Structure formats: structure tokens, C-alpha cells
Amino acid sequence: MPKLKASQTQEENKHVVVVGTSAGGLSALIKLTSQMQKDFDAPILVVQHISADATGNVLLEALRKNSNLICEHAINGTKLQSGHLYLAPSDHHLMIADDEKMLVTKGAMENRSRPAIDPLFRSAAVAFGNRTIGVLLTGYLDDGTAGLTVIKKCGGICIVQDPAEADYPDMPQNALNQIKIDYCLPIAQMGVLLSKLLSRKPGKRKPIPLDISIEADIAMRVLSDLPSVNALGKQVPFNCPGCGGVLWLMNKSSSLRYRCHTGHAYTAASLLAEQSKKIEETMWTALRMFEERKNLLTTIAEKEKGAAGKSALERANLSQVHIDRIRALLQVNDKGTSSDTPI
Incomplete structure (x- = not known):
């Protein structure tokens, strides 16, 4: 995968904010983005789990109505701009390339979802390193936990909604159970926190671990291959529900995670x-x-x-x-x- 041009990141967008949510996400995203002003000093990329046959227009219009940000569907190859919110289109993954352009692909599902949260969080961590701020909101199961783990390993900041106020607490609670989260708080307090975090000068960037780069590359290339998954883990006696192929257990994951050689990925849940x-x-x-x-x-x-x-x-x-x-x-x-x- 091409190396990140660090100077480019510092000059154009000092930070990036990536947000993931599922069930209950409409009201949660409105509460979050309504706190942000037009001069918000970072691009915001959002993955909301939606069905493949949905358009996402209802969510997009609600965000436009209740936010000062420029809200739009993500378009492949578009350059990221501060003060803009980019929503993942239905049935497509949203990721960030190393030149700060968006990738919108029809890659294999991760955690039963497309768009999925983990590919976005992982790609942001690889592209922006410690300038990445990941936010995980309400939802079922545990998509986003592995992505926040990557953000943490790359020096970024991890924020989760307080599960006590989440409509569906599974996603934030699973992240809290597995990661040392930087901030756990109600959505109403996130706007002020994000503004403070964006005003900080990022420290020295950490090297990206090889396994994280390989997984990011798999998602960006749409398809996986045997050498890639062999480098990430070991075969286990389970079949992939998505394609019927063999699954590999990821060696360096802090929780049980699996991949097949065609690109599908799953947490244990x-x-x-x-x-x-x-x-x-x-x-x-x-x-x-x-x-x-x-x-x-x-x-x-x-x-x-x-x-x-x-x-x-x-x-x-x-x-x-x-x-x-x-x-x-x-x-x-x-x-x-x-x-x-x-x-």
C-alpha cells in the first residue's frame, strides 16, 4: 500500500473525526452534529448501518436540517474538507485513502454489514495516525470495537457514548469492555470535547503496525488473498457464512476476530x-x-x-x-x- 505523505496530512487536515453507529443512530447523530459549527476544524465521516435497499436520504436530510455542517453522501475519490460531514452510501464501505481522498467500495461485508464501521475506523487510523478521533455511538453487537482498537494502537483518540444513555448500549459497552477508552460520556458533552481535542497540537506519529496495514489494504483492494490472511492468522475449522470458504483467526487481535480469504470479516459475536x-x-x-x-x-x-x-x-x-x-x-x-x- 502506498506510504502516507505525513506533510500532506498536517497541511490540509490536521485531524479527522470518524463516527460509527447502528440502531438508534438517527437521533444520536442529530444530537451530536447539532453541536458543531460551520468552522468545525476537521472532516467528519459517518457510517450508519442501513439496509442495502435504503437510500440514506432520510438521515442525510435530517442532518442537513439540524446541523451547521455541509452534509453529503460520500463520493469515491472526493478530497476531504473540514466542516463537511460525509455519510457512507448504503451497501458500500466508506474508507480514507492515504492522499486524504475517500474510497467508496463494494467490498466484502464486515461484521455482517456494508457499510461497516471497522473498515472506516481502520483506514482513518492508517491515513491519519494519531490525528484520528473515533466516536462510537448506539447500536447492536460490536461493530466498531476492532476499529477503535486500531485507532488506539495508532495513537488516536477513542470516544464512546455512555451506554446508560444509549438507545441500544451493545456497541459502546462492548468497546468499553475490551479497550481502554479515552472518553465515555453523554452525546450532549461530545461537541465541546471534540472542539477541545481539535485545538490540540498532535504529537509525534506512531508507526502503523504491519497487521493493521494488511487489513486496511485488504479492504481497500476489495478482495483479499491467501498470503494476506496467512500473514494475519491461522486457519480454524469454521466456514465463512458469507461465501463458504475457510476462516482464519486473527493472531494479534485483542478479541476473537475472523477473516476469510475473499475479504469477509467477523467478530465472534x-x-x-x-x-x-x-x-x-x-x-x-x-x-x-x-x-x-x-x-x-x-x-x-x-x-x-x-x-x-x-x-x-x-x-x-x-x-x-x-x-x-x-x-x-x-x-x-x-x-x-x-x-x-x-x-
């Missing part, structure tokens, strides 16, 4: 959630097929006489046994809690 989703899809398919089989065998039993009809009826009854078992499994709550939290 997101991998378990995706496996659960795939299992459910498979079971619904099996249920449909058993029901069709039972219906066909019942029809045969009604038409056939003698042993053939009796055999078909017995097989139809056996199919009903399988149907009942699959339905029972589909109704089981295996989340380890009585709550109805979506996976």
Missing part, C-alpha cells in the same frame, strides 16, 4: 449471529421441503391401494414427525436471554 441466521434459513427450507413431501405422500396414499398406499401413508406420518421437530427448533430462543433482542 457477529459470526455467531450470522451462523444463527444461516441455520434458521436452512431450517425454514427444510420445513418447506418436508411439508411438500408429506403432501405428496398423502396424495399418493389417497390414490394408491394396498401396500403402496399404506407405505406412502407411513412415510407421510414420518414426515410429520420431522416437521414437528423442526418447528419446535425454530421456536426455541437460543440467545441466552428471555429478551426479544434481534440478532
Whole structure:
């Protein structure tokens, strides 16, 4: 990957602010950006988990209405400017190249999401080093935790919303559980904090660890390869739910993280959630097929006489046994809690 031109970063944008959120993100982002003035001295890049068929226009218009910043969808190759907020388009990752231009790609999903938070945070840390400020807000599961870890390793600042006030506390709480966060506070206090942080003169930049550079390069190139993932970890006996390929366990990650050679990446929580989703899809398919089989065998039993009809009826009854078992499994709550939290 091309080396960062440090002088370019210092002259054009001293800092960059990257923000990640998921469930509950609309109101959280409005509360955050409404505190910022037109002369905000850094570009802000935002990843909000949204479905692939959404446009993101509702969020963008809400931010424009409630913020003094220039809010726009990120466009590939656009140069970052202070006072601008760039929102990741739906079904695309948003990243920062080493020339302070945005990359908008259709790379493999990370943590079941595209856009995902970790690729943005990771690329910002590689491009800006200790001039990176990462902010993690409300959301399910733990996307963003690995990204904040990278920001921390590269000397940047990590901020998370106080889980006690978050609509969905999973994401900030998971980050607090795994990283020494610099600031944990309510959103209402983040505007003043960010202004203070931007006024500070950055210290000496830390070297970027090789494993972080490799992962950033994988995401920027859209596709991974065997030498890259072999350098990052070791193969494990799990398959990637996204493509069916082999997974590698990342060696230098502070928490359990996995990658496949085509580029999909998962935390342990997101991998378990995706496996659960795939299992459910498979079971619904099996249920449909058993029901069709039972219906066909019942029809045969009604038409056939003698042993053939009796055999078909017995097989139809056996199919009903399988149907009942699959339905029972589909109704089981295996989340380890009585709550109805979506996976």
C-alpha cells in the first residue's frame, strides 16, 4: 500500500473525526452534529448501518436540517474538507485513502454489514495516525470495537457514548469492555470535547503496525488473498457464512476476530449471529421441503391401494414427525436471554 505523505496530512487536515453507529443512530447523530459549527476544524465521516435497499436520504436530510455542517453522501475519490460531514452510501464501505481522498467500495461485508464501521475506523487510523478521533455511538453487537482498537494502537483518540444513555448500549459497552477508552460520556458533552481535542497540537506519529496495514489494504483492494490472511492468522475449522470458504483467526487481535480469504470479516459475536441466521434459513427450507413431501405422500396414499398406499401413508406420518421437530427448533430462543433482542 502506498506510504502516507505525513506533510500532506498536517497541511490540509490536521485531524479527522470518524463516527460509527447502528440502531438508534438517527437521533444520536442529530444530537451530536447539532453541536458543531460551520468552522468545525476537521472532516467528519459517518457510517450508519442501513439496509442495502435504503437510500440514506432520510438521515442525510435530517442532518442537513439540524446541523451547521455541509452534509453529503460520500463520493469515491472526493478530497476531504473540514466542516463537511460525509455519510457512507448504503451497501458500500466508506474508507480514507492515504492522499486524504475517500474510497467508496463494494467490498466484502464486515461484521455482517456494508457499510461497516471497522473498515472506516481502520483506514482513518492508517491515513491519519494519531490525528484520528473515533466516536462510537448506539447500536447492536460490536461493530466498531476492532476499529477503535486500531485507532488506539495508532495513537488516536477513542470516544464512546455512555451506554446508560444509549438507545441500544451493545456497541459502546462492548468497546468499553475490551479497550481502554479515552472518553465515555453523554452525546450532549461530545461537541465541546471534540472542539477541545481539535485545538490540540498532535504529537509525534506512531508507526502503523504491519497487521493493521494488511487489513486496511485488504479492504481497500476489495478482495483479499491467501498470503494476506496467512500473514494475519491461522486457519480454524469454521466456514465463512458469507461465501463458504475457510476462516482464519486473527493472531494479534485483542478479541476473537475472523477473516476469510475473499475479504469477509467477523467478530465472534457477529459470526455467531450470522451462523444463527444461516441455520434458521436452512431450517425454514427444510420445513418447506418436508411439508411438500408429506403432501405428496398423502396424495399418493389417497390414490394408491394396498401396500403402496399404506407405505406412502407411513412415510407421510414420518414426515410429520420431522416437521414437528423442526418447528419446535425454530421456536426455541437460543440467545441466552428471555429478551426479544434481534440478532
